[in-house]
Amino acid sequence: MLATDARLPRYHRLRDSLAQRIAAGEWQAGASIPSESELAAAYDVSIGTVRRAIDILETDGLIERVHGRGMYVRRANFGGSLFRFFRVGGSDSPEPVSDIKSRRIVPACAQVARHLKLRGNVDVVHIVRRRLADDIVLLREDIWLPARIFAPIVDMPLSELSLLYPVYEKRFGKVVARARERLSIETADEVICRDLGVESGSPLVRIERSALNHSGEPIEWRVSFGAAGRFTYEIEVS
Amino acid sequence: MLATDARLPRYHRLRDSLAQRIAAGEWQAGASIPSESELAAAYDVSIGTVRRAIDILETDGLIERVHGRGMYVRRANFGGSLFRFFRVGGSDSPEPVSDIKSRRIVPACAQVARHLKLRGNVDVVHIVRRRLADDIVLLREDIWLPARIFAPIVDMPLSELSLLYPVYEKRFGKVVARARERLSIETADEVICRDLGVESGSPLVRIERSALNHSGEPIEWRVSFGAAGRFTYEIEVS
DNA sequence: GAGTGGTCTAGACCACTTG
DNA sequence: AAGTGGTCTAGACCACTCC
Incomplete structure (x- = not known):
């Protein structure tokens, strides 16, 4: 049942096993996972060990605990991977709409090459878009991606490009983990x-x-501009 | 022994008690604190509860555990607790100097009370300071703290107040964990x-x-102003 | 009232550091 | 070998949610 390296502590292997089952889609986002006592019985460990494994999953953001109700798989990964890095506007502001003005494959200029850590004369995908909320233009964005990986993005239907990070993840297998x-x-x-x-x-x-x-x-490297007057930026650091 | 609100869990009150004893200087920075079993006996709680309290102190950065050796009060670690939340200016910019213009105990206005979650007519410490780098004023800051806890700060020598978060931590046992x-x-x-x-x-x-x-x-609640032209703000999110 | 997660116990045994 | 922190157990009881 606990596959990974037996030298690791049980709570650690249990965490890995649960994380893998979540990633494999065994429990859908928003669905509840088995209770602590069920997990303890299934894995033949004590409840304390289960709780320790769950503690890690919770701080990793994979699951959410609700006292008296149960434990739920968080819808984080894709919903998150997009808003997690979109900080402009308060948490109550509406989701901005993407309006792509151009997408082209161009040679990387020195600045872009440096930020993408590309060497030599290589191509990049250059996307220009605006982001609007309530018909107000919030941002004007220039986005650059390595063409070696992302070239097909210039031929994808625009309707699939309203959110970019999920596309990087699902279509190109590139997960944005930090920014x-x-x-x-x-x-x-x-x-x-x-x-x-x-x-x-x-x-x-x-x-x-x-x-x-x-x-x-x-x-990815991007430069966004917004009118200062209608700008707020929220961040929580820990 | 465990002074604070009895409705709080024991591990929480134990953490508070230990944090306060550290803040009071009972154990010097670098010195070892009593072992888990000694603490369990002294506070008449089980070792598991002690460990839980210590977990928090460790993630707060107040103490450091060394397997087989003991637990130690961490020496002032600037880098952590101070610059972790100072984002203005690039990582290469020089450390800004603090110039405190005033510190007073005043009644909390509605806005300050709301942000500090204070009720009724309570006092707050109001600090006004500037932060300079290379003789250029980067920021003008208004800082508010609950006077119930932080009142003594208005009488501390200015030389000890160049960095505030370490003072909150060492002198008052209040660790800023998130912002x-x-x-x-x-x-x-x-x-x-x-x-x-x-x-x-x-x-x-x-x-x-x-x-x-x-x-x-x-x-703490603070409002900082900086001239837009000389302003940059860096953040890494994950 | 049944089921869930949150707190807490009183140990056992292991891994590590130091004399 | 003695003492420390790290892991793990097998429960107990409480607080909360839902029916």
């Missing part, structure tokens, strides 16, 4: 202003983001 | 501008931060 963002304030240039519908010269927020997979390899 | 920040762009008012040395009416970054302990109770 580093850098915010600064700039003055608007002509093109950006037109997209955002603000006067030329008004203050803009610039958000640079490097998205990395679990091993720290760059997956 | 929620909200950034927005505003236009400067008169007073703020003078502190920051920018023209009235120029764009400012406003950063609101709620700092919470591990159980989610508010420890």
Whole structure:
């Protein structure tokens, strides 16, 4: 029942087993998993050991415990992998709509190559899009991806590209695990202003983001601009 | 022995008691604290309960466990508790200097009371300070703390207040475990501008931060302003 | 009232560090 | 060998949710 390396503690192997069963889809997102006592019986360990394994799954964000009710698989992975990294606007703001203006394969400029850690003369996918909420343009985004991996994205139907991170994950097997963002304030240039519908010269927020997979390899680099006046950015750090 | 609210779980009260004894200096930084079995006997709880309390102290960074050797009070680890929540400026920028302009005990206004989750007419400590790097004013900060706990801070020597989070931790036993920040762009008012040395009416970054302990109770609320032009904010999310 | 997760016990045994 | 923290047990009782 507990497959992995027997030198590891039981709670650790139990955690691995449960995580794998969740990943395999044995329990759907939102569904409840067996109770603590059932798991203890099934794996032939004590309830304390089960609880310890569950503690880890909970802090990893894979499951959610509700006192008196049960334990549930969190819908995190895809719903999360998108909003987890979309911080603009409060938690109560509506989900922004994506409006892709162009997608092309172009040679990487020096800056993009550096952020994607690409060497030599390589191509990248360049996506330009706007993000709107309630018909207001929140952001204007330039997104760059290594063409070696992501080239097919320029031929996918736009309807499948409303959310990008799930596409990276499902279609290309690239999971964004971490992201580093850098915010600064700039003055608007002509093109950006037109997209955002603000006067030329008004203050803009610039958000640079490097998205990395679990091993720290760059997956995506993007630069987003938003009108400073309608901008809020929320983050919880721990 | 376990002073705080008896409705709280024992491991929680035990953690509080130990944190307070550390804060009071009963065990110096680097010194070992009593073993698990000694603590269990002294507090008349089981070893499992002691371990649970210690788990929290360890993740809070107050103590360090060494298998087979003992448990040690961690020496002041700046890096952790201070810069963990100081995001303004790149990682390469110099450490900012704190210049406290005033510290007073005042009645909490409605807004401050709400963020600190205080009820009724209670006092708070209000600290105003600037943070400078290379003689440039980066931030102007208003900081509010519950006076019930933090009142003594207004009489501490300024030299001990260059970094606040370590003071909360060592002197008052309050560990900032999480923080929620909200950034927005505003236009400067008169007073703020003078502190920051920018023209009235120029764009400012406003950063609101709620700092919470591990159980989610508010420890501090602060509002920081910085000149938009010299502002960058870095964050890594995972 | 039945079932769930949350707290707590009073040990046992193991792995590790130090004399 | 003695003492420490790390793992694990087999329960007990409480607090909560749902029927």
